[in-house]
Every structure is written in C-alpha cells, then in structure tokens.
Amino acid sequence: MGGVVVSNATLHNEDEIARKDVRIGDLVRIQRAGDVIPQVIEVVDDGERAGRPAFAFPHACPRCKSSAVREPGEAARRCTGGLVCPAQRIERLRRFVSRAALDIDGMGEKQVEEFVGLEWVATPADLFRLAAHREALLQRKGWKQKSVDNLLAAIEARRSVPFDRFLYALGIRHVGEVTARDLARRYGDFDAFRTAMQAAQDPASAELAELQAIDGIGPKVAAALVAFFGEPNDVKIVDDLLGELDVAPLVWEVKASAIAGKTLVFTGTLEQMSRDEAKARAESLGAKVSGSISAKTDLVVAGPGAGSKLKKAQELGVAVIDEAGWLALLGKGRACPVSV
Ligand SMILES: [Zn+2]
Structure with a gap:
C-alpha cells in the first residue's frame, strides 16, 4: 500500500470496533491516514459475516487475573491489580525510581527489569533490601564493586524522601x-x-x-x-x-518575589518548561495561577500561539510578558519547595 507492506492497522479502541462491527475473520478495507498510519475504514461484506464472533475484551487481566475495568469516559480497559500485577510492577517500579520520584541514581529500566527477573525486587520496599543480594550481584555480568557500591549508596540516600x-x-x-x-x-x-x-x-x-x-x-x-x-x-x-x-x-518556602500575591495567567506555548512546571514555579513565588483573564488578573505570560486570552489581556490593559520575561522573573526570585 503506497509502496509499503502493511501488516497491522489500527482500530483505535473498543468503541470503534463496535461501531464498525469488525468481527474476527472479517475482510476489511484499510487506508493510510495522512499517508502514514494504517487504519481500518470499514468491513467488506463477503457474505459470510453472520457466523463470525465479535471480539470480546477480557474482564480480567491476562497476567494477574485482577478485574480489568473500563472507567466511564475512558477508551482503555485497565487491570486493577496495581502493584500485585507483574506486568504493572515493572512500570510502577520504574516510576518509583524515576527522576521526579525517588530519583535513585544508577537505577533505570534495565536494572529494574534485572532485579524483578531475579525475584529480588517485587515491590518498592524491596529496593531498600537489595543490599542483602550484594554478593550475588557482584557475581553478575556487568556489575563491578564500584557500580554495586554506588547503587546501594544511592538507595540508602533515599531513606528520607x-x-x-x-x-x-x-x-x-x-x-x-x-x-x-x-x-x-x-x-x-x-x-x-x-x-x-x-x-x-x-x-x-x-x-x-x-x-x-x-x-x-x-x-x-x-x-x-x-x-x-x-x-x-x-x-x-x-x-x-x-x-x-x-x-x-x-x-513550602515562599520567598519574597515580584509576583507574590499576584494573579497570573499563562497562555500560548512555553518552550523552556511545561505549563505545570510554570504553574508550580509561580505558586512557589507566592502567586496565584488562574485559567482565565479577568479584571483581577495582574500579569499574563504569553508564549507563541497565544490567542484570545492575549487579546483580552490587551483590551483590559493587563501587563503581558513573554517567556524570556518570565524566565528573568524567576531568576530574580527563585524559590522551590524544600523539605526538612
Ligand atoms: Zn494485571
């Protein structure tokens, strides 16, 4: 198709499968959306459809047998097993050690998979008991005394979070x-x-x-x-x-800043940080972040693509700065959440 061999085509989700009434064994017509992604357009009636079964989504997780539910408004069906589900365990352990979480140096996807595979780690708490496997780990390929010691030290450093x-x-x-x-x-x-x-x-x-x-x-x-x-x-x-x-x-340490007590609105795209991060930064400086512009708005940070909000701010005479101005503001009074 268009010079490539298509072996898979997307059906998007459960609702689309039902809507198009695609059944197991059906002949379908496909297209490449935007000349890239193969998708199923419709079922071709070959006269033998009547006896074909519809695809039944599992109501239990194939891995852990916990119930798999689809929440209202969601497209996907999910396993509810959480950390008892082996398939979810690895992903959740990865999140646990990730930078925004415990940020354990030297513990990435590869290490998580290795330790789960060895059954040394099943839950996050097991990471803190990894030292019990020190000798066995030293015998393993790819691990030297220094890397093992560094990893165990990085874990110990997270006994307070x-x-x-x-x-x-x-x-x-x-x-x-x-x-x-x-x-x-x-x-x-x-x-x-x-x-x-x-x-x-x-x-x-x-x-x-x-x-x-x-x-x-x-x-x-x-x-x-x-x-x-x-x-x-x-x-x-x-x-x-x-x-x-x-x-x-x-x-929460709020430092004196130019925007303390002020109401800010972000609009358009920020390139240096996510909107969530910008919001957190503004709040750490004592500002309130609002989603809409009103007479109460003190400052608007407008990035590329800012549309109606920017226009409204200008109409109301609200001060507007760009991302560079915003970064400069942060440089003046940077504050961050600290823990004691
Ligand atoms: Zn599961």
Whole structure:
C-alpha cells in the first residue's frame, strides 16, 4: 500500500470496533491516514459475516487475573491489580525510581527489569533490601564493586524522601507531579494525609468533601486517591515502604518575589518548561495561577500561539510578558519547595 507492506492497522479502541462491527475473520478495507498510519475504514461484506464472533475484551487481566475495568469516559480497559500485577510492577517500579520520584541514581529500566527477573525486587520496599543480594550481584555480568557500591549508596540516600516525591512515586492514577505537590502543600505531612484518605472512604465524610474542594483536585483524582487508600494491597505496599524510609513533611518556602500575591495567567506555548512546571514555579513565588483573564488578573505570560486570552489581556490593559520575561522573573526570585 503506497509502496509499503502493511501488516497491522489500527482500530483505535473498543468503541470503534463496535461501531464498525469488525468481527474476527472479517475482510476489511484499510487506508493510510495522512499517508502514514494504517487504519481500518470499514468491513467488506463477503457474505459470510453472520457466523463470525465479535471480539470480546477480557474482564480480567491476562497476567494477574485482577478485574480489568473500563472507567466511564475512558477508551482503555485497565487491570486493577496495581502493584500485585507483574506486568504493572515493572512500570510502577520504574516510576518509583524515576527522576521526579525517588530519583535513585544508577537505577533505570534495565536494572529494574534485572532485579524483578531475579525475584529480588517485587515491590518498592524491596529496593531498600537489595543490599542483602550484594554478593550475588557482584557475581553478575556487568556489575563491578564500584557500580554495586554506588547503587546501594544511592538507595540508602533515599531513606528520607520529601512527601510530594513520595506521593508521586506511589503511582496513584491521575496523581502527577503537580497534583502530588498540591496535596503535599495542603496536608503538610504524610500521616495527616493518610488519616484523611482513610476517613474519606466514607462518601459522607468531611474529609472527602475537603479533598474534592482542593484547587486542582477534580472528582477523578479524588476517586483515585480514595480507591488507592481503600485497596488493601496498596496499603500494604505503603506500610512496607514506611518500614524502610521516612517521609519528610513538605515545607513550602515562599520567598519574597515580584509576583507574590499576584494573579497570573499563562497562555500560548512555553518552550523552556511545561505549563505545570510554570504553574508550580509561580505558586512557589507566592502567586496565584488562574485559567482565565479577568479584571483581577495582574500579569499574563504569553508564549507563541497565544490567542484570545492575549487579546483580552490587551483590551483590559493587563501587563503581558513573554517567556524570556518570565524566565528573568524567576531568576530574580527563585524559590522551590524544600523539605526538612
Ligand atoms: Zn494485571
């Protein structure tokens, strides 16, 4: 097709398969969308369709047998097994050691896979017990005394972890870096947060209402948090971890800055940092970040592609700076969340 041999064509998701009524064994017509991605357009009626079975999506994870559910509004069906699912274990361990999480030097995808394969590591807490395998690791190809010592030292250095990093590292759905930081700022320390999440299991609780009322926490995030702290397997993993490390409370240090107390709006594209990071930086400088422009807006940071918001800011006479101006502002009064 267009000079290439197409062996796979996308059907997008469960809904599309149902909509196009594609069944196992069907003959289909395909195209290459944008001359690149092969996709199924329609089923060709070859007169033998009646007896063909429709594809049934699994309701249990093929790896761990936990239920596989499709949440309302989501295209994908997901295993609910969390860290008990071997397929999810590796991905979640990778997140746990990643830069925005525990940031363990020398522990990447390759090492996680090696240790999981050897059954030395199954849960995050096992990483802190890796020293028990020191001698065996030294015997392995690719490992020398220095690399083993460095890795074990890097792990030891993470026996105390800031609350926000710890929360992000747990790999709770919908809880990214920014959400983890928002939660850490609101609750201060992990014990208080956890107690609140346990109380929030009761749908009528004040704790749940409080959680849902936090700026930036939608019903989806709240539901994911409640589910996580109501799931015995996840709670066990957290308890096991707390036996190995301390979670340091987050102390939000707001430095004096030109934008403290001001309301900022970001619009257009930022090239030097993500929108989430820009928001976190602005908040660490004591500013409030809003999604829309009003008479209350003090400053607009406009990158390329800024459209109606920029126009509105100009109409209202709100100060507008570009990304370079924003970076200069950060240079003047940089502050960051610190943990003690
Ligand atoms: Zn699974």
